[in-house]
Amino acid sequence: MFYREAGDFKTSYGEDSQTFPIKFDRLRYFAVLAIAFGVVPLFINDYWANAVAVPFLIYAIAAIGLNILVGYAGQVSLGTGGFMAVGAYAVYKLMTAFPEVSIFIHVILAGGITAAVGVLFGLPSLRIKGFYLAVATLAAQFFLVWLFNKVPWFYNYSASGQINAPDRTIFGVFVTGAQTSAMAKYLFCLVMLTLVALVARNLTRGTVGRKWMAIRDMDIAAEIIGVNPLTTKLSAFAVSSFFIGIAGALFFAVYLGAAEVGEAFGIQKSFLILFMVIIGGLGSIFGSFAGAAFLVLLPVFLKNVLVGTLGWPTDLAAHIELMIVGGLIVVFLIAEPHGLAQLWRVAKEKLRLWPFPH
Amino acid sequence: MNDMSDGYVTADGRQIGGVLMEMKNITLKFGGVTAIKDISFDVRAGEIRAIIGPNGAGKSSMLNVISGFYVPTEGEVWFKGVKRGPMRPYQVARLGIARTFQNIALFDGMSVLDNILTGRLTLMKKGLLSQAAWWWSGAAQEEYEHREKVEKIIDFLEIQNIRKTPVGRLPYGLKKRVELARALAAEPKILLLDEPMAGMNVEEKEDMSRFILDVNDEFGTTIVLIEHDMGVVMDLSDRVVVMDYGKKIGDGTPDEVRTNQDVIDAYLGVAHD
Structure with missing residues (x-):
């Protein structure tokens, strides 16, 4: 009854084009922000932070990044893991080389470095499309992982070949290293995610986003109305890689603390984030959140049910869990090929008429 | 029709300006196939210019040359008195040339x-x-x-x-x-319309004709259009280029074109003996 546009008159183009045109949605959005920033940090513990919250936040950043490339600009990429590795190694090199600079700046810079690498590997997109482009970015994935394995300079010649995040603070609170509290990890990632989501929304609502979508929907028509395909595709690669680089930097520095490139940023990571984007919904910021939540929460939930409630042995539960997640993905894609975001959209449209749909 | 160095007045009394765009001896070849053979015509500021011709005459190719998809094998495109170098379509768009497509490209x-x-x-x-x-x-x-x-x-x-x-x-x-x-x-300065009424019913055609005339009238936009519906072409356009097999066989007002023997032959066929 309260989910209505009726009576909520828009008197300017600004009001008409806002992200949440319905008042209830706006209120809910601010409520979610308030709870995420004000309530959750008070109650979060190590288990919730490490198993659920922090991976969700980081994967959501990566999913937004990939969604810009795949969902908005229509360029398929399987190099996400590799680009996350660039972010991770960039932040590691920056942290060790300039310990006095704030980690916040390092994370942003790591995103910038990844953006440059992304543009480089995005160059083939000017000539090839679809599956062929996917294969070309797959090459980026393997090349980057190989590079970080083989060149000792990247891991500061450490004997194990691993990289370890040194202790760094923001406002005197540890956000990386062993002494970091669950709350600090959570808040740091949350701030980054909020910034990323805002920037992504601003880019996609304006000229830049329309150029990307124009290239995605019909590249010939896009060119005829003045879209330069070269700069548009490369800007999509740059922005996408920037976000993915930030995600990679956080994944290593805040979440893992220590990483080995093949294990942490292998091809599985590329696929995982691509699944998040597809299940969540291509071309939707909300879909990136939904997809990340689905693939992070579902395994945790299943594990708790199977091991905790039903008392199955852990190894058996782990295998069954994979099968159930895989099955659910298939079911979901058959039921709604446009992802969770589309389900959400349909639900909202229904709700707008509820309870008198005729 | 030939003494109009600084424009002319149309049948319905609109003042047409000087030359806005000029195609000079355009030839377009794809391998051994010649799609356009040595065609020249001009487009004047404010007029509605139609390009007609039977299927495969090279009309759409001509539009593609103007909008930059094809680079002509020979010949030059002059726009606002300046020779246009080889350009990508997005650069053409920035000059102020917009277009629509035969099969909708939204x-x-x-x-x-x-x-x-x-x-x-x-x-x-x-x-x-x-x-x-x-x-x-x-x-x-x-x-x-x-x-x-x-x-x-x-x-x-x-x-x-x-x-x-x-x-x-x-x-x-x-x-x-x-x-x-x-x-x-x-x-846009020039609006290229590739078959704006293809596949429409009579009512939709009337609507679209009215919009085209209104655009020309209210914004002063120069319009180049390709169309098959002869009634529409003759009613809307100020001057018509007729193409057949990549060659220009007629150019002039609708009335002039209608009585041109080559044009009649191209459309109705001619006895070969």
Whole structure:
């Protein structure tokens, strides 16, 4: 009854084009922000932070990044893991080389470095499309992982070949290293995610986003109305890689603390984030959140049910869990090929008429 | 018809200006096939210029040469008195040449409003970074200013009720209208229309004809159109180029073209003996 546009008159183009045109949605959005920033940090513990919250936040950043490339600009990429590795190694090199600079700046810079690498590997997109482009970015994935394995300079010649995040603070609170509290990890990632989501929304609502979508929907028509395909595709690669680089930097520095490139940023990571984007919904910021939540929460939930409630042995539960997640993905894609975001959209449209749909 | 160095007055009393665009000896070859053979014609400011001809005559190829998809094998395109070098389509768009396509080329995933706003992107100046900051950089302000211009076009073409509908859901006739709106949004000097009435019923054709005339009248836009419906062409256009097998066989007012023997032969066929 309260989910209505009726009576909520828009008197300017600004009001008409806002992200949440319905008042209830706006209120809910601010409520979610308030709870995420004000309530959750008070109650979060190590288990919730490490198993659920922090991976969700980081994967959501990566999913937004990939969604810009795949969902908005229509360029398929399987190099996400590799680009996350660039972010991770960039932040590691920056942290060790300039310990006095704030980690916040390092994370942003790591995103910038990844953006440059992304543009480089995005160059083939000017000539090839679809599956062929996917294969070309797959090459980026393997090349980057190989590079970080083989060149000792990247891991500061450490004997194990691993990289370890040194202790760094923001406002005197540890956000990386062993002494970091669950709350600090959570808040740091949350701030980054909020910034990323805002920037992504601003880019996609304006000229830049329309150029990307124009290239995605019909590249010939896009060119005829003045879209330069070269700069548009490369800007999509740059922005996408920037976000993915930030995600990679956080994944290593805040979440893992220590990483080995093949294990942490292998091809599985590329696929995982691509699944998040597809299940969540291509071309939707909300879909990136939904997809990340689905693939992070579902395994945790299943594990708790199977091991905790039903008392199955852990190894058996782990295998069954994979099968159930895989099955659910298939079911979901058959039921709604446009992802969770589309389900959400349909639900909202229904709700707008509820309870008198005729 | 030949003494019009500084324009002429049309049958319905409109003053037509000087030469805006000139095609000089255009030849276009694909391997061994010659699509266009040594064609020259001019387009004057403010006129409605039609290109007609039987199927495969090279009309669409000519439009593609103008809009930069094809680079002519020989010949030159002059625009506003300047010779145009080889250009990509997006550079042509920035010169102020907009077009629509024979088979609609809209962005199906975007709303009508977004489609039309995309048409204005050559006029929108804010870059990536100011877009990211949105409220603080004036990008939002710019967006709303352009939205106002777009709303005028939406009003003009009478598509207010569908402005937030995704284009993919619209019927054919409306899609054609949205495509016209998108081309108009760029505030073009020349508007190229590739079969704007293909596949329309009589009523839709009448609507579209009225819009074309109104565009020409209200915005002073020069229009080059390809069309098969002879009634429409003869009613709308000020001057007509007739093509057949890649060659120009006639050029002049509708009345002149109608009585041209080569044109009659091309359309009705001629006895070979």
